[in-house]
Amino acid sequence: MRRNSKSTAETVERGHFNDYLGRHNLRRTQERIRILQEVFSTHDHFDVETLLFRLRRKKHLVSRATIYRTLKHLLDSKLVRQVDLGRNRAFYEHALGRENHEHLVCVACGKVVEFSTVTIQKLQNFVCEEFNFRPVRHSYQILGTCESCQSSS
Amino acid sequence: MRRNSKSTAETVERGHFNDYLGRHNLRRTQERIRILQEVFSTHDHFDVETLLFRLRRKKHLVSRATIYRTLKHLLDSKLVRQVDLGRNRAFYEHALGRENHEHLVCVACGKVVEFSTVTIQKLQNFVCEEFNFRPVRHSYQILGTCESCQSSS
DNA sequence: TTGCTATTGCGTCTCATTCTCAATATGAGC
């Protein structure tokens, strides 16, 4: 059971992405497969540069443009979600089975802590009902300084 | 009473900014005064381009660079707050006496609705306590489609 | 009025992201 949990997850992701590619008449290229693998090989939040660096380290030469293009497809297929960490560039995280969590970001060291909350979801429903909005997505981050950065200043 | 509320508000803003300039050994220039006036002449959310356009329309020729520089001072003096409206550039709003509100943004027409909530504040305190973070600021927006954009699609 | 220096405007620079386009790779049909 345990032994196969990782490969099972990989299969699920691979399957989702293949479905998506099929439905949209997109091809299963080396580049897309490698980017997918790399994205799902860790659970960190990542940006384009990090992903590029990780791929290059493995001698998987994929251009920056292709990473940007593939990330769009991963977002569109809901396999990946974009997160705002208060920096001036986009960060990403896995999306599958990881609903309803928000981010606490240390402005000093960049550490990211995830926290779950149902309150946010209830609040969103309440507000949208009041103003007759149909919600698409929300973005909530708390920026501050983490414990260790507080003491070292 | 009523009659003077607007000019009183203006005086308060002008006063705050003058204090700020004084405290930081900064000069009261034409450009800074005009930008301050323009910023406080409406209650809309605005970006740098809009501000530039509005100033040019009034023949108040101020460079883009000066607007960026002055906005930094307005942020620093807490007269203006930066808001994330899910676009790829910064938007701003008045800050004085307008604490604790969040934004609901229509992804179709760009309309912005403000809503107040104390829940967010409580939630923030709770989460920060749990993870030993010292909060600096938070950012919360709900993106969706407004009533009229829902019907016209 | 003078003179020190903060400030401005212009143009340039950076950085993230998108676009263009020629060369290449995929995969459906044979």
Place this chain on the structure above:
DNA sequence: GCTCATATTGAGAATGAGACGCAATAGCAA
């Protein structure tokens, strides 16, 4: 397995927000 239409890639140019350097200008204290 081979062919061919076309989706995709990589390299580099383009874009757009914002920051920066510098010479010219303007505040303001004396």
